[in-house]
Amino acid sequence: MTSTNGSTTDIPAANKNLRRDYCVELSQLQDRNAHRWNPSQFRYMEALAERVLDLKEKAAAPLNTKLADLIDNYSQNFEQAQADAQIQLTAMTEQFPESADEVQVLFEQGQFIRLSQRQKHLTHKELQLKRLISLSKLTSALNQHEAESQPQEPTFELRLQQQEQEALDSIFGELEKPKAPEDNKQLRSMKYYQRAKKSNSIENLADAAIKSRPENPGPLNPQMLAIRALTNMKKLSPGYLSRFIAQTETLLWLEKAGENIAKKK
Numbered sequence: 001m002t003s004t005n006g007s008t009t010d011i012p013a014a015n016k017n018l019r020r021d022y023c024v025e026l027s028q029l030q031d032r033n034a035h036r037w038n039p040s041q042f043r044y045m046e047a048l049a050e051r052v053l054d055l056k057e058k059a060a061a062p063l064n065t066k067l068a069d070l071i072d073n074y075s076q077n078f079e080q081a082q083a084d085a086q087i088q089l090t091a092m093t094e095q096f097p098e099s100a101d102e103v104q105v106l107f108e109q110g111q112f113i114r115l116s117q118r119q120k121h122l123t124h125k126e127l128q129l130k131r132l133i134s135l136s137k138l139t140s141a142l143n144q145h146e147a148e149s150q151p152q153e154p155t156f157e158l159r160l161q162q163q164e165q166e167a168l169d170s171i172f173g174e175l176e177k178p179k180a181p182e183d184n185k186q187l188r189s190m191k192y193y194q195r196a197k198k199s200n201s202i203e204n205l206a207d208a209a210i211k212s213r214p215e216n217p218g219p220l221n222p223q224m225l226a227i228r229a230l231t232n233m234k235k236l237s238p239g240y241l242s243r244f245i246a247q248t249e250t251l252l253w254l255e256k257a258g259e260n261i262a263k264k265k
Contacts, residue, residue, distance in 0.1 A: 084112075
């Protein structure tokens with residue numbers, strides 16, 4: 001540079017080279033898409049480099065050292081992250097071939113964090129799909145087991161239901177008849193749950209009736225005789241007791257329904 005009096009002012013070569021090196025190094029990192037790996041850190045280094053260019057040599061010396069360390073550490077960390085991402089990319093391409101193009105773009109753009117997030121998302125999605133498949137297989141196995149164990153002849157419970165329906169039809173007219181087991185599209189596991197719930201409800205009702213004995217019953221007390229009968233039935237055949245209570249409830253309901261119809265007439 002030439003001053004106004006014709007003399008030449010030399011810019012310190014070291015400072016000039018350092019400034020040039022910073023610009024080149026940052027440009028090279030940007031060409032490798034390293035600026036997308038940690039955008040905030042890279043922008044900070046760019047701002048620091050611009051500030052160094054505006055300062056004189058002595059004032060810029062501390063910033064030169066700081067900037068050099070930042071660029072070196074950034075380059076090393078980026079190369080390590082790139083190597084790890086390359087391994088991750090290979091695994092994802094093999095595991096999720098349908099997403100190979102998408103993850104390749106993320107890798108080439110240096111978006112390694114998004115690449116890791118995408119891998120977690122795909123892994124979680126695959127796990128959910130496996131769980132749905134397992135649930136579907138379990139449901140199919142339950143349905144098959146139910147179909148194989150389904151008796152050919154109508155069960156005692158079904159016959160009772162048919163008799164109850166016939167009794168209702170004779171009082172109220174034709175109602176919707178219960179569907180046969182093969183026509184019922186309800187989930188088999190739900191059937192098991194409903195049966196268990198119904199059985200447990202009947203057992204609780206029987207236990208409550210047995211416990212409600214009078215304090216000082218006589219030898220021929222009707223309530224005590226009924227309690228003894230229920231107790232013996234429970235010991236000899238719990239299944240028969242359940243059917244007996246269910247049928248008794250039905251008969252009581254029919255008796256009450258008949259009384260209501262008689263009152264209306």
